[in-house]
Amino acid sequence: MKIICEEQKPVYCLNPTHLEILHYQSLSDKKFKCIVHLFSNILHLNLNLSIGFSDKILKRIAKSYSNLKYLNLRKRYDDRLITDKGLYAIANSCHKLEYLNISYHKEFSLFTVI
Numbered sequence: 311m312k313i314i315c316e317e318q319k320p321v322y323c324l325n326p327t328h329l330e331i332l333h334y335q336s337l338s339d340k341k342f343k344c345i346v347h348l349f350s351n352i353l354h355l356n357l358n359l360s361i362g363f364s365d366k367i368l369k370r371i372a373k374s375y376s377n378l379k380y381l382n383l384r385k386r387y388d389d390r391l392i393t394d395k396g397l398y399a400i401a402n403s404c405h406k407l408e409y410l411n412i413s414y415h416k417e418f419s420l421f422t423v424i
Contacts, residue, residue, distance in 0.1 A: 327353045334360035342367045346374045354380040358411075361385065368396030372403035379406055384413040 329345070329352050331337065337360050352375050357363065371378065381400065383392070397412070 325351055327351055328356075329354070330356040330358070331360050332356065332358050334362075336362040337367065338362060339364060339366045339370070342370060346370055350374070351377075353377055356380070356382040358382045358384050362391065364391040365393055365396035365399075368392055369399045372399040376403050377406050378404045380409045381407060382409075382411040384411045 326349055329349055331345075334357075337357070342363065355371065355375065355378060368383075371381070381404070400407070400410070
């Protein structure tokens with residue numbers, strides 16, 4: 311697999327386990343479906359400061375990455391597309407999760423976080 315990002319050199323990797331999608335402006339469900347298809351063994355997923363993703367993506371993460379150990383969902387501003395339902399799906403499916411960052415997500419209820 312060949313991955314090229316702007317002016318960086320190509321990266322070749324057959325079975326990546328770490329994926330960082332940082333500061334992405336519009337992470338749609340359709341785009342993330344392709345990502346899950348390409349990267350099936352992710353253990354470390356960093357979506358730091360990316361926006362535009364919804365509960366549908368969190369449910370896809372929960373379904374596709376049950377062995378996930380690290381998940382960063384820190385957001386940069388008021389992007390209320392994810393709810394308790396998405397976080398609940400992660401909690402129910404990703405039993406090996408050791409790190410979860412939900413900084414600046416005021417939309418989650420205390421009941422879901424506990």
